[in-house]
Amino acid sequence: MTTSHPPVPEYDLEHFIATGQSLAIGAQGAPALATPLQRTLMYDTGIRALGKQPQALVDAFEAEVETCLSGFAHWLGRLRPVSRPAHRTIVSAVGVGGEEIANLQRDTPPYRDIVEQVRWARAEAQRRGLTYRVSALALMQGEADALLGTGLVGYRAQVALLQRTLEADLQAVTGVTRPIPMFLYQTASHGRYAGTALHPSVEIPLAHWQEARDNPNLHLVAPMYPFPYADGLHLTNHGYRWYGHYLAKSIAHWLTTGEKWRPLEPTRARQRDSVRVGVDFHVPVPPLRFDTSLVRQLDDGMNGFELYDQTGRVPISHTRIVDGTQVELVAARALSGAVTVGYGLTPVNQMNCDDTGRFLAWNAGPASGVRGTLCDSDRSASDLSDMHGNRYALANYCVIFRLPCD
Known part of the structure; x- marks a missing residue:
């Protein structure tokens, strides 16, 4: 399904949020790389924001590990020139290692962190006299459900629900009613897990593809098999930065054309x-x-x-x-x-x-x-x-x- 919207207008502060499991927070991605970033901000508590209360926005940098968000912000800045002098990109990651998607939904701690941190960021933007919106979400999740044997249909419903509720809650907080699409990766680690006889692990990457194909608010960025892995399950620091470029390519396509990104x-x-x-x-x-x-x-x-x-x-x-x-x-x-x-x-x-x-x-x-x-x-x-x-x-x-x- 292809749905087009007008190109997304620029805001002074545009926020991009990654959520999901350990890959959303760069697990095993050490050491951090000196990825050059311009006009990119993070909370003063760091890019990895689970369980933290920000007090300020500061220039973004990676500490300890490399998440995908630095590679994303770096490449997005080259793919999408902006004209607003005050424009800055904000990046934050709220992920929980080994967590199934049902435990990332509304009223869970990571979900509440996202909403409350966005509430704080909007108030900070208002204090500075700047416009602010959450532009897109990135979901890096599925491995736990492959292990548990979550079925294809049920997992698709959970992904769609997470996008739908986050969009509604973040629109309510920011006052900006434009769509907030979610960009998925496609897991390629189902060989690590047996799943169950009824729902083998391969149903999770198939669910990623099928739901993104059919849902106008979901975009599939790329399958994960081309990227270098640190331990057969998590990426290397370069793997995360490299995937961030693909995330930037798909999001830039959406922002500049208003068209749904479709992979090969x-x-x-x-x-x-x-x-x-x-x-x-x-x-x-x-x-x-x-x-x-x-x-x-x-x-x-x-x-x-x-x-x-x-x-x-x-x-x-x-x-x-x-x-x-x-x-x-x-x-x-x-x-x-x-x-x-x-x-x-x-x-x-x-x-x-x-x-x-x-x-x-x-x-x-x-x-x-x-x-x-x-x-x-x-x-x-x-x-x-x-x-x-x-x-x-x-x-x-x-x-x-x-x-x-x-």
């Missing part, structure tokens, strides 16, 4: 004959390409694609890009009954599951986790560099998906 995602799958299936894609920057320079090819050589028919998983003999916006899959045998295409669904080399439902030896990431090599042709790159001195590349990688064929 499938739009339709069709069975063409007894062995061939074609998948059409929304491609942010055509043409499609397979690229193994960042994401390692999988052992089967099929770029992350999977095929299923009424008998189960079907081996694929060939994948190829057609006309820049389609991928053709050729099955190694004749397909039977209803056919489904998957991408990035099945973890390999999980080893043993412990008694808590975790595969502790399994690691997410571009070389070992669930992943795929399909991306678009966005050749833009950051002015900042990773730990190897390479500029962060900003191609859009395909979402994890499961899609039935027509």
Whole structure:
């Protein structure tokens, strides 16, 4: 679903808030990087704001760990020039490690922190004679629900509820009634968790994609498999800063055009004959390409694609890009009954599951986790560099998906 609004007008103070689990607060992202920031503020208690009461707004900087918000603010400043002399970006992160989404909803401590801190920020803006609004929310959550076996439908409802209630409560506090969209990442760590027999862990990344696809107030920024991980579950400091650039790209698109951000995602799958299936894609920057320079090819050589028919998983003999916006899959045998295409669904080399439902030896990431090599042709790159001195590349990688064929 695509919904357009007029471009968002500038305010003197524009607030961007991250919430969710440990990735929302940069867990394992040490040491903090010296990310250059201009015209960016934080509470005097720091970017990580859970359980804190601000007393002032100060120039933003990271302490101890790198969150995604510095990379976000840095890149947003380059993608979205502003004309108001007083304009500043405010960033804050309110996340709780290991928390399921039901415990982030209205009347929970993290939710109350967000609302009360925004109430304080609005009062501070009024004291200074400045305009203020919350421009967007970022949700970095899902791992706890993958472990618990939260179902796809129920998780989608919880994400939509969190956006809807936060929007209503923050609009009431600020007096600004423009939409406050929520920008999601798509977890790629479901291989770490078993989930349940009824609701396997893969339902969470599928829920991220499906709810963002169908809900005009939710935007899916990117899948997480291309980013470097510190421990197979949390990102490195560079991983957080890199993801912040993608968050900035999607939010800047919304702010400057009023249009919903759409990642590289499938739009339709069709069975063409007894062995061939074609998948059409929304491609942010055509043409499609397979690229193994960042994401390692999988052992089967099929770029992350999977095929299923009424008998189960079907081996694929060939994948190829057609006309820049389609991928053709050729099955190694004749397909039977209803056919489904998957991408990035099945973890390999999980080893043993412990008694808590975790595969502790399994690691997410571009070389070992669930992943795929399909991306678009966005050749833009950051002015900042990773730990190897390479500029962060900003191609859009395909979402994890499961899609039935027509």
